[in-house]
Amino acid sequence: MSHGHSPKEKVIYVGDSRVKKRVNPLLQPDYSAFPGKSEAFIPNFLLKEWMVGCVALVAFLVLTISEPAPLGYPADPNNTGFIPIPDWYFLFLYQFLKYPYASGSYVVFGTVLIPGIAFGALMLAPFLDTGKERRFYRRPIASSMMIVSLIAVVFLTKTAWNEYQHELKELNIIPEHIEREEKAREAAMEGKPTGQPKPNQEIALVDKDDPAMELMKKAGCLSCHGTDLKGGVGPSLRGLGDSLSQDDILKVLHEGPMKAQYEQALAAGVTEDEITSIAAWLAKQKSSTE
Amino acid sequence: MFKTVYNWIDERLDITPMWRDVADHEVPEHVNPAHHFSAFVYCFGGLTFFITVIQILSGMFLTMYYVPDIINAYYSVEYLQTKVAFGQIVRGMHHWGASLVIVMMFLHTLRVFFTGSYKAPREMNWVVGMLIFFIMLGLGFTGYLLPWDNKAYFATKVGMEIADTVPYIGPYVKELLQGGEIVGAQTLTRFFAIHVFFLPAALLAMLGAHFIMIRRQGISGPL
Numbered sequence: 001m002s003h004g005h006s007p008k009e010k011v012i013y014v015g016d017s018r019v020k021k022r023v024n025p026l027l028q029p030d031y032s033a034f035p036g037k038s039e040a041f042i043p044n045f046l047l048k049e050w051m052v053g054c055v056a057l058v059a060f061l062v063l064t065i066s067e068p069a070p071l072g073y074p075a076d077p078n079n080t081g082f083i084p085i086p087d088w089y090f091l092f093l094y095q096f097l098k099y100p101y102a103s104g105s106y107v108v109f110g111t112v113l114i115p116g117i118a119f120g121a122l123m124l125a126p127f128l129d130t131g132k133e134r135r136f137y138r139r140p141i142a143s144s145m146m147i148v149s150l151i152a153v154v155f156l157t158k159t160a161w162n163e164y165q166h167e168l169k170e171l172n173i174i175p176e177h178i179e180r181e182e183k184a185r186e187a188a189m190e191g192k193p194t195g196q197p198k199p200n201q202e203i204a205l206v207d208k209d210d211p212a213m214e215l216m217k218k219a220g221c222l223s224c225h226g227t228d229l230k231g232g233v234g235p236s237l238r239g240l241g242d243s244l245s246q247d248d249i250l251k252v253l254h255e256g257p258m259k260a261q262y263e264q265a266l267a268a269g270v271t272e273d274e275i276t277s278i279a280a281w282l283a284k285q286k287s288s289t290e
Numbered sequence: 291m292f293k294t295v296y297n298w299i300d301e302r303l304d305i306t307p308m309w310r311d312v313a314d315h316e317v318p319e320h321v322n323p324a325h326h327f328s329a330f331v332y333c334f335g336g337l338t339f340f341i342t343v344i345q346i347l348s349g350m351f352l353t354m355y356y357v358p359d360i361i362n363a364y365y366s367v368e369y370l371q372t373k374v375a376f377g378q379i380v381r382g383m384h385h386w387g388a389s390l391v392i393v394m395m396f397l398h399t400l401r402v403f404f405t406g407s408y409k410a411p412r413e414m415n416w417v418v419g420m421l422i423f424f425i426m427l428g429l430g431f432t433g434y435l436l437p438w439d440n441k442a443y444f445a446t447k448v449g450m451e452i453a454d455t456v457p458y459i460g461p462y463v464k465e466l467l468q469g470g471e472i473v474g475a476q477t478l479t480r481f482f483a484i485h486v487f488f489l490p491a492a493l494l495a496m497l498g499a500h501f502i503m504i505r506r507q508g509i510s511g512p513l
């Protein structure tokens with residue numbers, strides 16, 4: 001549709017329509033200047049391009065499925081043993097700052113001066129390298145500076161990574177994301193929860209109207225473990241079923257640390273059956289219902 | 291049907307020139323890998339954009355589960371990674387894509403550098419490209435903190451110590467980013483806002499400028 005008022009045009013702009021007619025169409029670069037076989041972007045080139053795009057996408061998806069994104073343990077500011085490591089593309093700078101002439105009292109050299117000059121020069125490259133020549137082998141200064149910088153960056157990155165690996169080995173540390181994944185896999189095999197326990201998280205009581213709660217009161221357990229089983233003198237019993245089975249709990253009572261309390265409870269008139277039902281109920285206390 | 295709707299809109303808004311300006315151009319032989327295999331180096335810009343789109347889309351899905359506070363951040367990521375259907379894939383795409391986009395951007399920058407394409411009249415586009423470069427590094431830095439695991443926490447802490455050493459402005463920059471004296475609750479919310487709103491907005495504006503300039507000037511000619 002052009003703006004010229006052709007008699008066929010159905011919409012006529014009236015009043016103060018400010019859409020101006022474009023006198024000169026946008027200047028499109030004239031590719032006839034380039035020799036050879038030009039091709040229309042739409043549809044010819046795009047049709048091939050999107051097929052290549054699909055292949056790239058599939059390859060990328062295969063990578064993401066075969067190699068899950070790493071995740072360590074929840075951040076703990078009091079952890080003193082953790083070896084900090086940035087993402088790989090910052091390693092070169094990180095390594096550079098470890099050298100004595102770029103750290104300590106010379107740290108400004110490492111954090112501002114050298115990166116400032118390097119990235120400043122890169123940013124202003126078109127204004128520093130103003131010659132008409134474009135081929136890199138005819139621009140020895142610009143090209144060699146770039147190549148030297150590239151070598152330096154690769155070298156620093158590699159050194160940083162090697163030092164990190166060496167440090168891990170020396171201190172016998174398994175990176176947390178690997179350890180967490182291993183442990184989660186083991187826990188999953190044993191049917192235990194795989195996630196990290198959340199601090200201060202309310203673990204709900206399972207079947208809290210069960211008569212076992214009354215029985216525990218009668219047996220005197222609540223005076224130490226809390227009237228809501230959140231713990232007091234004794235530990236919280238919520239979520240106990242995550243780690244102990246009914247038999248384990250009976251063992252704690254019959255011959256474990258709770259033996260004395262167990263005997264007191266019997267003396268107070270609690271029967272063995274009632275103890276068993278308490279243990280059965282405690283074993284049902286799991287933090288997650290899955 | 292589609293054609294009728296298109297014509298109806300076109301009559302009113304004259305939209306044909308808009309998409310023609312964007313899409314209707316020719317691909318010269320020297321940048322077309324179908325003719326010269328070595329021309330694949332000209333694909334890196336397009337690949338960077340492709341992965342940038344993946345980053346934006348996967349990031350939008352991540353925010354459906356991610357909770358930006360220090361108590362829940364880790365657990366929301368863990369939940370997404372291990373419990374949500376396809377969560378692992380979405381997080382994986384965003385995680386590996388973040389590295390891949392940087393690789394592609396490096397390669398694209400090197401292509402532009404070694405073919406001397408930054409020279410007149412394309413100086414401004416190179417400068418815009420470098421700004422994009424820094425925005426990308428910023429996205430990488432702020433995104434690294436968000437899972438709030440030890441790696442994230444301590445890397446950010448080191449980053450803040452480095453910022454602190456810059457004379458005069460360093461301590462202010464550090465406090466502005468951290469939102470206080472320590473890497474903590476405020477830092478996480480700030481990094482989240484920067485990662486999800488500020489930098490992507492800047493990135494989209496810069497990409498717009500980048501592409502408009504490429505269309506105006508055309509791709510640089512054969513060497």
Ligand code: HEM
Pocket residue numbers: 331332333334335336338339340342395398399401402407408412415416417418419420421422423497500504508509510
């Ligand atoms: C998100 C990041 C970026 C995207 C998506 C992007 C995309 C593109 C695309 C699609 C082209 C067309 C030619 C080609 O594909 O090679 C291009 C050209 C160009 N890019 Fe980028 N780019 C990005 C970052 C950069 C950076 C970091 C620089 C350099 C500092 C840069 C400088 C240029 C220049 C100067 C041109 C014109 C080259 C010519 O005409 O031959 N771009 N960019």
